[in-house]
Amino acid sequence: MQAGAATQEHRAIEAVWRIESATLIAGLARIVRDVGLAEELAQDALVVALERWPQSGVPDNPGAWLMTTAKHRAIDLLRRNSTLQRKHQELARELELHGGALEEPQLEGSIEEEVGDDLLCLMFMCCHPVLSAEARVALTLRVLGGLTTGEIARAFMVSETTVAQRIVRAKRTLTETRVPFELPHKQELSARLASVLEVVYLIFNEGYTASAGEQWLRADLCEEALRLGRILAELAAQESEVLGLVALMEIQASRLNARVGPEGEPVLLADQDRSRWDRLLVRRGLAALERAERLGGTLGPYALQAAIAACHARASSAENTDWMRMAALYEALAQIAPSPVVELNRAVAVASAFGPAAGLELLDALGEQPTLRSYHLLPSVRGDLLARLGRFEEAQAELARAAELTNNTQERRLLVARARAWAWEAGHPRRA
Amino acid sequence: MRFMMIMIPNVPDEADWTPRDPEPVAAMSRYNEELTKAGVLLALDGLHPGAKGARLAFSGGRATVTDGPFAEAKEMIGGYWLIQAKSKEEAVEWASRCPAADGDVIEVRQVFEMSDFPPEVQAAVAQ
Numbered sequence: 001m002q003a004g005a006a007t008q009e010h011r012a013i014e015a016v017w018r019i020e021s022a023t024l025i026a027g028l029a030r031i032v033r034d035v036g037l038a039e040e041l042a043q044d045a046l047v048v049a050l051e052r053w054p055q056s057g058v059p060d061n062p063g064a065w066l067m068t069t070a071k072h073r074a075i076d077l078l079r080r081n082s083t084l085q086r087k088h089q090e091l092a093r094e095l096e097l098h099g100g101a102l103e104e105p106q107l108e109g110s111i112e113e114e115v116g117d118d119l120l121c122l123m124f125m126c127c128h129p130v131l132s133a134e135a136r137v138a139l140t141l142r143v144l145g146g147l148t149t150g151e152i153a154r155a156f157m158v159s160e161t162t163v164a165q166r167i168v169r170a171k172r173t174l175t176e177t178r179v180p181f182e183l184p185h186k187q188e189l190s191a192r193l194a195s196v197l198e199v200v201y202l203i204f205n206e207g208y209t210a211s212a213g214e215q216w217l218r219a220d221l222c223e224e225a226l227r228l229g230r231i232l233a234e235l236a237a238q239e240s241e242v243l244g245l246v247a248l249m250e251i252q253a254s255r256l257n258a259r260v261g262p263e264g265e266p267v268l269l270a271d272q273d274r275s276r277w278d279r280l281l282v283r284r285g286l287a288a289l290e291r292a293e294r295l296g297g298t299l300g301p302y303a304l305q306a307a308i309a310a311c312h313a314r315a316s317s318a319e320n321t322d323w324m325r326m327a328a329l330y331e332a333l334a335q336i337a338p339s340p341v342v343e344l345n346r347a348v349a350v351a352s353a354f355g356p357a358a359g360l361e362l363l364d365a366l367g368e369q370p371t372l373r374s375y376h377l378l379p380s381v382r383g384d385l386l387a388r389l390g391r392f393e394e395a396q397a398e399l400a401r402a403a404e405l406t407n408n409t410q411e412r413r414l415l416v417a418r419a420r421a422w423a424w425e426a427g428h429p430r431r432a
Numbered sequence: 433m434r435f436m437m438i439m440i441p442n443v444p445d446e447a448d449w450t451p452r453d454p455e456p457v458a459a460m461s462r463y464n465e466e467l468t469k470a471g472v473l474l475a476l477d478g479l480h481p482g483a484k485g486a487r488l489a490f491s492g493g494r495a496t497v498t499d500g501p502f503a504e505a506k507e508m509i510g511g512y513w514l515i516q517a518k519s520k521e522e523a524v525e526w527a528s529r530c531p532a533a534d535g536d537v538i539e540v541r542q543v544f545e546m547s548d549f550p551p552e553v554q555a556a557v558a559q
Contacts, residue, residue: 011519011521012524012525014519014521015519015521015522016525018518018522019470019522019525116469220518223433223516223518226471226516227471227472229471230468231469231470231471234468234469234471257546262551262555276546276557280474280475284474
């Protein structure tokens with residue numbers, strides 16, 4: 001019983017931590033000018049809370065309690081630790097300049113604004129381009145998501161040591177390169193923002209499609225990415241791409257239930273039971289897209305992808321999709337963010353709008369690209385179009401190639417099943 | 433995971449629920465804003481009093497409709513928030529921050545996900 005109560009207490013404190021940690025670390029980082037140190041101070045405060053709160057109860061304002069505790073730790077540490085001499089001097093100077101930055105500011109409005117700015121700064125720091133993509137992802141989940149290294153390791157199917165090392169190295173890199181804890185200047189804002197959005201979407205996609213192995217869905221990662229995206233959308237509401245990314249993730253997440261069949265097999269968008277799409281998330285996604293569109297200007301790659309996802313979301317069935325609009329959106333996307341994958345999707349949209357032959361023509365031009373040679377979706381889509389033209393034997397060969405190329409066992413099963421169905425069609429030609 | 437935070441306000445059902453005092457309304461708006469900024473709020477609504485609603489009692493495949501107000505009604509739902517949270521404890525922590533009035537009650541309930549259902553029920557949903 002006693003142990004159960006202690007666990008209950010810990011879970012309650014963990015919940016406070018999840019809610020408060022990012023703001024706490026952001027506020028501390030502004031003071032100590034170092035994300036790694038700020039995170040350690042916040043962790044120290046958590047340790048104190050875990051010791052004291054089970055007896056004293058959770059304080060009325062746990063966020064402020066943690067902040068005060070962490071600040072006291074900071075002062076202790078700076079006094080004692082000579083290796084932090086440089087930081088100490090900088091901080092002392094800072095305190096002189098601002099007449100005691102460690103005091104709580106008084107005006108509520110300005111606190112809120114500062115908290116928001118600090119949080120945004122922290123996002124930019126954790127997603128700084130000096131860090132590798134995987135380091136950015138790990139640091140973001142740890143510092144902004146409040147996830148433990150164990151949770152991150154399980155989500156990405158790597159060892160805990162690997163994650164811990166990634167985080168330690170990332171923090172060190174930020175300290176060594178002396179990236180200032182401030183909002184990016186105007187001229188670098190769009191590149192820095194793109195880096196943040198990339199990280200959020202990487203987290204989402206890791207949850208949305210497992211890159212390898214049996215596991216198809218990890219809804220927790222999707223929810224975490226959505227939460228980060230929504231926070232960002234509140235902090236940078238004037239950035240159309242932020243809203244675009246949120247819209248894209250909300251709409252994609254709305255299909256989570258529909259994209260897995262009873263045996264855990266993936267169900268392609270065209271075959272999904274649309275009544276299982278989450279209407280709440282669809283509505284939220286469409287609203288975010290509308291906000292992005294209302295900002296004016298041309299849509300960026302995320303907003304365009306969201307507009308494409310919205311086309312699917314608004315259609316009552318695959319046949320009733322506005323494929324003309326879809327083809328136009330893909331063409332716009334291909335112009336600003338050209339990639340073989342976009343071209344592939346464009347070919348699918350064109351095939352649906354103007355017939356399989358038109359799509360096949362675009363695909364054949366694509367087939368020569370070396371980047372696509374090992375991409376399983378190319379033969380898979382090609383197979384589909386060939387089948388629609390009644391060329392079942394060629395279609396079957398394409399699917400066999402696709403099955404060879406994919407790493408996902410579920411997907412392979414699906415491809416093999418489809419190839420088998422077409423083998424039957426090939427043997428039983430229908431009269432035209 | 434999703435949780436619904438259901439507000440059961442400490443006001444008589446027959447009373448007019450239309451908010452008159454701007455102060456508590458402003459406090460509640462700040463709270464809703466906090467939920468939004470934390471990226472956890474999915475939806476919320478406030479309800480008219482039960483006195484203006486109706487109740488349907490089912491028996492033998494038939495529904496009997498009773499219009500409000502309901503004499504025996506003590507705990508009427510005043511509204512709800514739908515939030516995304518990682519645990520029940522997180523949802524409870526968010527609920528505890530609500531600027532609720534004395535005597536108000538908030539019930540925290542987890543929303544069923546498809547994966548909570550046994551396979552045969554999932555299959556029935558999918559037909």
